[in-house]
Amino acid sequence: MFESLSEKFQSAFATLRGRGRIGEGEISVVCDEIRNALIDSDVARTVADKFVERIQLEASANLDSIKLSTNPSQEIYSIVQRELVRILGGAGRRLKFAKNPPTIIMLAGLQGSGKTTLAGKLSNFLKESGNTPLLVAADLQRPNAVNQLSVIANGIDIPIFAPQPGNGVGDPVEVAREGVALAKAKFHNVVIIDTAGRLGVDEEMMEQIRSIRDVVKPDEILFVVDAMIGQDAIRTAQAFNQGVNFDAIVITKMDGDAKGGAALSITEETKKPILFISNGEKTSDFDYFYPERMASRILGLGDIQTLAEQAKRVVDTDTAKRLEDKFLSGQSFTLEDFLEQIQAMQKMGSMSKVLGLLPGANSASMKKQLAAIDDNELVRTKAIVQSMTPQERREPKILNGSRRVRIANGSGRTVTEVNNLVDRFDAAAKMMKQMKNGGGGLPMAPQIARPVPPKKKSRSGNPAKRAQEESR
């Protein structure tokens, strides 16, 4: 979501990088560009002004040390990063559970911000961490919102309380109250209440959600906002903040390419933290919000931390250890290992999403390539490997013409595709050998990580020194 913002920041800093000496003038030029970048990214104008003012003050105060620094633009960069992290919520916050369960979570937001989808994702997220959520369908306004929540709940196997058909029938306050009572009786430790979307300016609807709040007394009121919202974000957030005094923010549709300035505006204006982000069509595309990581992403530094965590989450330590031992002991890398790697990759999510976390992934050229990545490629590759016999997987050398035809038929691919895979595997295996002699990279992706050629030994002109070198 912050992609374009980071692109623009990068160009603002590029102008700075070209200048050797930095004074007030240069700082004010960069600040102007940062302001423009923020406004183009839908950051509320007043927020952008305040942000830039602080950067300017901070930079001016540290002008002497910036001037002395070997890398002045890096200094300003750090100031911007610190300020971003600060606005986005510092250390980040986690869901607050009630001392006496159930923890009551109420969702509020504009129409179409994604509340119902989010209710499903949040309940699934909580269930996976060992909670027993109950969904309550209190959006009785939008046609079939109740139905939609029921379908979602059934799909992820979460209990739902939906006593009213909705479509304008039923009292949402009553539904919420009964839902909480039911959760208590059935020992659900979390209740998630979906409410109807409403406009910030609609006083009548705001009164309704206030009544729900006053009756159920939620532990967390989450304001759900679409990453694509424009300058109105600030007014809407203010209206909801005054209306229901929400506790935290959830940003949805983060997988789009919206510049996402709303996140900055809303946190700055309401001083409320962003708790979660939702970034995809799948139920699992949902996570806590990390201000540090997001600031890095805005500035185009990549999100290595998330990548590492995802890798850790999906590759169990046993497999990793076994592959590593095998690798170090000099045994050859087989198609069976390859298959295991593919499966681990698939568990990490789509290739484009994984690679999108790498530094530089926000540049225009990289973005284009990411968009063109076909995740079905992994599925097809897997199918081909799975159509081989265990022996063939261990010794790809025995793959003659007729075996290849059989594999192609078995996996529903063409012989050319089988040939390509075997060739790619050979290249990867070769690279594994090279990597053992130093270097690194992803063995699976020879086209991405070029093999590092073995380092040429330096040969000293001094015969004694050379002898010493060669004897090493």
Place this chain on the structure above:
Amino acid sequence: MGRLGDFFAKFNRTKITPEELVNFSELLIDADFGRSYAEQILEVAKKSDGSNLQERVIDSIIESLSKAPRNLASHPERLTTFLIAGVNGTGKTTTVAKIANKLKLSGKTVTLAACDTFRAAAVDQLTTWATRIGVPIIVGKENADPASVAFSAAEKAIENGSDVLIIDTAGRLHNKENLMQELGKIERVVSKVSPIDEKLFILDGTTGQNGIEQAKVFHEAIGISGIVVTKLDGSAGGGIALAVERDLQVPVKLFGFGEGVADISEFDPDRYLRNLFT
């Protein structure tokens, strides 16, 4: 919104100061016109001597817009087909219902095609609307191929002699390339039985500058013929709609402003601007 009005009210009786001009462009930015559009409008204001400023600004904005007609396509001799597309949560399904209702009231027979087979219960949502309005609807099963649903709907609509077929599609983020291709497929498949006369892009009126990118990508994928801007009853200025129209030179044809089925109207930029500026 009222602040732009205040600005003009003051402007027409005093001399323009540079601060006031900056203030004016900021008000346009606050209404989501975007920085470059605001700057363009500002240039016009700068050249003005202060008399009739509002008229000059309105004229210059209208000058920058599409010259194409703003009425919906209509072919009395055969089935007229509308395709509705946009990102998630902009109000596509509600807009389909509103357009259907409007056409029905004007004496046309309408069939709906529920091709949002992705979002849970989206088909039910449109079915509920169809029952309320009293128009036939063709539905597909959840996760069915939307193109095949649209195709059979087009066949049915021809068979039952409908004047208009409106095809609702699933919301999709424009940066999901395969989903955009799916939209192209719906168009190709339906075209075999009926040409698509109107491809309407649904733009949420609260959207910021990302709206331009959205519209561009949808335009590249299916060649949109018109824009419907929704949710103009909130506090958002909706300037993004004009910014998109200016960029793509595709007219905003309708605007939605409430939850009622009758809350849709023809878009008139002159009226919209006068409203924004008062």
